[in-house]
Amino acid sequence: MASESDAGKLAQNNGNQSAFDAERRARQQQYIGSLIEKLQKAREAEDFYSARDFCREWLEIDPKAERAQEILVMIETTLNREREDRVALNHCQDLFLQQRYNEVIDLLDRLESGSPLDLEIRALHDRANQKIRAAVAENAGINSLDEISRLLDHGHLDLARNRLSSLEMPEEGDLQILRRKLDRALEVRSTEKSLTLKLHNALDNADIDSARNWLGMICELNPRTEIFDVLKKSLPPELYENLTSRIALT
Amino acid sequence: MSERRVVVTGLGALCCLGEGMDLVWRRLLKGDIGYGLITKFDTEGYSSKVAGEVKDFDVGKYLGPKESKKTDTFIQYAIASAQMAMDDAGLTGESVNSERFGVNIGSGIGGINEICEQQVVLNEKGPKRVSPFFIPNAIANLASGHVSMRFNAKGPNSSVCTACATGTHAIGDAYEYIKRGIADVMIAGGAEASVMPLAVAGFCSMRALSCRNDEPQRASRPFDLGRDGFVISEGSACVILEEESQARKRGARIYCELLGYGMSGDAFHLSHPAPEGEGAARAMRSALERARLNPDRIQYINAHGTSTPLNDKYESIAIRNVFGPHIDSVVINSTKSMVGHLLGAAGALELAVVARSIADNRIHGTMNYDEPDPDCLLKDVAANESRDLKIQFAISNSFGFGGTNACLAAGRYSG
Structure with missing residues (x-):
C-alpha cells in the first residue's frame, strides 16, 4: 500500500508531468502557428508546392488537424490539376x-x-x-x-x-518587284503623255514631219500605245495614212 | 595522468551493397545503388515497394546450422559484421584481455521477424508451441549477448535502442567506456533486419518511405528537391574501438581517432524534428565541444540525410546554424543515397564510412542529387560522384524518432 509520502511524490510527479506536457504542447502550437502563417503566404503567392510542404508538416505534428487535412486536399487537387x-x-x-x-x-x-x-x-x-x-x-x-x-x-x-x-x-519579295514594275509603268505613261502633247502640237501646226517623229518615239516607248486609235478617230484618213505609213507597227 | 584516447582499428559491414567493408567502400566510391524492388515478400498493397535487401548472405560462414536456427536475422547480421570487424582489426577473442573487452551493439527494432513468426505459432498452435528461443531472439540486446559469447568479451555488455540514432549512440557510448577507463577494446555498432512485411507496412503508414516504385534506384535522394521519403534497408555494421596506446603497442592499423560524442533530445514531437533543428544542432555542438574543435576545423560531414522531406530540411538548417558561413567550405554527403536507411545500423555504417574517408582521403558522392532543394541550403553535397578530399576532422550525424540526436566527431590519427 502506498504511503502518504509516496502519494505526495506521485502527485508532485504528475504535476511536473502536466507542466512539461503543457510546455511541450505550447511549443508545438507555437510552431504550428508559424507553419500556418507560412502556409497562408505560400497559398497567396500560389506557391502550392511550398504550401503542401507546410501543410504536411502541420499534419506531422498534429495528424488529426481537420483544417490541415482540408487544406491539403485542396492543395493536392490544385497540384494534380497543374500536373494534368x-x-x-x-x-x-x-x-x-x-x-x-x-x-x-x-x-x-x-x-x-x-x-x-x-x-x-x-x-x-x-x-x-x-x-x-x-x-x-x-x-x-x-x-x-x-x-x-x-x-x-x-x-x-x-x-x-x-x-x-x-x-x-513588308516591302520585300514579290511586292517589291511589283512596285518597281508599277513605277516603271507610271514613268512610261507620263513620258507618253508628254510625247502625245508634242505630237498634237505638231499636228496643230501642220508640221507632219515632227508629228511623225513624236509618233515614232511614242511607239518605241510603248509598243501597246493606244495613240493610233485616237489619231484614226480624230484625223482625216489621208492625213492619218500619211502620218502612220512610215511607222513600223509591231 | 594523460587523457585516454580512442581509435578505430577495425571495420565490418554487411548491407545491400555486399559483405565486407572493403567491398562496400569500393561500391560506394563507384556510386553503385544497392537497393531496388523488394524481393523478400509480396508487396501488393504496399505504398512503398523499394528496399535495400541483404542478398546472398551465407550465414553458414559465421554460424553452425543449430546456432543459426536459434538466432533471429538481426543477430546473424550482427555476428557477421562483428566477425568482419575483428578480422579487420587483427584481433581474436584470445588476443584481448577479456574483462577489458566489451560489446555494445544496438538495434532499432530487434527481432521483429521472430516476433511475427511466433505470434503466428501462438495463434495457430497455442502457447505451449511458442519457441523457447523466442525471447532471446526478439530482444534487442541479444546481438551484444551473442557477440560477447563468440569473442569471450567479459567487459561492458550493453545495447542501445534509439531508433535511427542507435548505431551512433552505440559507438558513442562504447567510446565513453574506453575514455572513462571502463574498457580497453569495444566492439560497437548496430544491426537491423527490418525488410519484412510488418515493419515496411508500419513505415508506409507513417508515410515515411519513398514511393518512387517506378524508378526504385532513384528512390533515395537526400537533399534533392524531389525526395519523398527514405528507403528502408537492413544489415549491420560494427567498428572496433581501442584505447590508443594499446592499439599503437600492438601495431594496429588505425583508421581514425574518435574525438567527441554529442547527444541531445528534442522533447518536441514523436517524429517531427524540433523547430530549426535545434536538437540536432545541440548534438553537433556537443560533439565538437567534446572534441575541442571549432566548427571551422571540420572538412566533412556524413549527414543523417535520410531523403525524407523533413529530416533533410531540418538537418540542413541545423548544420547551417552550427557551422555558419564556414559550411560553404564543408563537404556533406549521405551514405543513405546508395544503401538506403539501415535504421539502427545506419549510424554504425556511416561512422565506418567516415573512418574510411579519413584514412583514404576520399569521399563518396550523394547520389540521385538532381535538383537542389532551396530548403536545404547546403552548397556542396558531393553531388553524384566521389572525389578526393583531404580530411583532418569530420562528423557523423544520426537522428531518430522520439527526438533523439547523436553526433560523433572523428579526426585523422596523428600519433
Missing part, C-alpha cells in the same frame, strides 16, 4: 513547334479556366492566335499581289497604285 494541365500544355507546345496552330487553340480552349497554369496557357493561346492571323494576312496579301499584277498588265495603273498602297505587307 502541364502535360496538355507540353503537348500544345509540341504542336506549336509543328505549326499546327489551330489544334493548339482547340486543345487550349478545352482546358478549363482557372488552371494554375493560366498565365502560360494564355500566353501560348495568344502566340498561336498571332501565328494564325499572320498566316491569314499573308494569304490575303498573296491574293492581292496577283490582282495588282493583272491590273498592271491591263494598264490600270492608278487602280494598281491604290491597291498597292493599301497592302500591309
Whole structure:
C-alpha cells in the first residue's frame, strides 16, 4: 500500500508531468502557428508546392488537424490539376513547334479556366492566335499581289497604285518587284503623255514631219500605245495614212 | 595522468551493397545503388515497394546450422559484421584481455521477424508451441549477448535502442567506456533486419518511405528537391574501438581517432524534428565541444540525410546554424543515397564510412542529387560522384524518432 509520502511524490510527479506536457504542447502550437502563417503566404503567392510542404508538416505534428487535412486536399487537387494541365500544355507546345496552330487553340480552349497554369496557357493561346492571323494576312496579301499584277498588265495603273498602297505587307519579295514594275509603268505613261502633247502640237501646226517623229518615239516607248486609235478617230484618213505609213507597227 | 584516447582499428559491414567493408567502400566510391524492388515478400498493397535487401548472405560462414536456427536475422547480421570487424582489426577473442573487452551493439527494432513468426505459432498452435528461443531472439540486446559469447568479451555488455540514432549512440557510448577507463577494446555498432512485411507496412503508414516504385534506384535522394521519403534497408555494421596506446603497442592499423560524442533530445514531437533543428544542432555542438574543435576545423560531414522531406530540411538548417558561413567550405554527403536507411545500423555504417574517408582521403558522392532543394541550403553535397578530399576532422550525424540526436566527431590519427 502506498504511503502518504509516496502519494505526495506521485502527485508532485504528475504535476511536473502536466507542466512539461503543457510546455511541450505550447511549443508545438507555437510552431504550428508559424507553419500556418507560412502556409497562408505560400497559398497567396500560389506557391502550392511550398504550401503542401507546410501543410504536411502541420499534419506531422498534429495528424488529426481537420483544417490541415482540408487544406491539403485542396492543395493536392490544385497540384494534380497543374500536373494534368502541364502535360496538355507540353503537348500544345509540341504542336506549336509543328505549326499546327489551330489544334493548339482547340486543345487550349478545352482546358478549363482557372488552371494554375493560366498565365502560360494564355500566353501560348495568344502566340498561336498571332501565328494564325499572320498566316491569314499573308494569304490575303498573296491574293492581292496577283490582282495588282493583272491590273498592271491591263494598264490600270492608278487602280494598281491604290491597291498597292493599301497592302500591309513588308516591302520585300514579290511586292517589291511589283512596285518597281508599277513605277516603271507610271514613268512610261507620263513620258507618253508628254510625247502625245508634242505630237498634237505638231499636228496643230501642220508640221507632219515632227508629228511623225513624236509618233515614232511614242511607239518605241510603248509598243501597246493606244495613240493610233485616237489619231484614226480624230484625223482625216489621208492625213492619218500619211502620218502612220512610215511607222513600223509591231 | 594523460587523457585516454580512442581509435578505430577495425571495420565490418554487411548491407545491400555486399559483405565486407572493403567491398562496400569500393561500391560506394563507384556510386553503385544497392537497393531496388523488394524481393523478400509480396508487396501488393504496399505504398512503398523499394528496399535495400541483404542478398546472398551465407550465414553458414559465421554460424553452425543449430546456432543459426536459434538466432533471429538481426543477430546473424550482427555476428557477421562483428566477425568482419575483428578480422579487420587483427584481433581474436584470445588476443584481448577479456574483462577489458566489451560489446555494445544496438538495434532499432530487434527481432521483429521472430516476433511475427511466433505470434503466428501462438495463434495457430497455442502457447505451449511458442519457441523457447523466442525471447532471446526478439530482444534487442541479444546481438551484444551473442557477440560477447563468440569473442569471450567479459567487459561492458550493453545495447542501445534509439531508433535511427542507435548505431551512433552505440559507438558513442562504447567510446565513453574506453575514455572513462571502463574498457580497453569495444566492439560497437548496430544491426537491423527490418525488410519484412510488418515493419515496411508500419513505415508506409507513417508515410515515411519513398514511393518512387517506378524508378526504385532513384528512390533515395537526400537533399534533392524531389525526395519523398527514405528507403528502408537492413544489415549491420560494427567498428572496433581501442584505447590508443594499446592499439599503437600492438601495431594496429588505425583508421581514425574518435574525438567527441554529442547527444541531445528534442522533447518536441514523436517524429517531427524540433523547430530549426535545434536538437540536432545541440548534438553537433556537443560533439565538437567534446572534441575541442571549432566548427571551422571540420572538412566533412556524413549527414543523417535520410531523403525524407523533413529530416533533410531540418538537418540542413541545423548544420547551417552550427557551422555558419564556414559550411560553404564543408563537404556533406549521405551514405543513405546508395544503401538506403539501415535504421539502427545506419549510424554504425556511416561512422565506418567516415573512418574510411579519413584514412583514404576520399569521399563518396550523394547520389540521385538532381535538383537542389532551396530548403536545404547546403552548397556542396558531393553531388553524384566521389572525389578526393583531404580530411583532418569530420562528423557523423544520426537522428531518430522520439527526438533523439547523436553526433560523433572523428579526426585523422596523428600519433
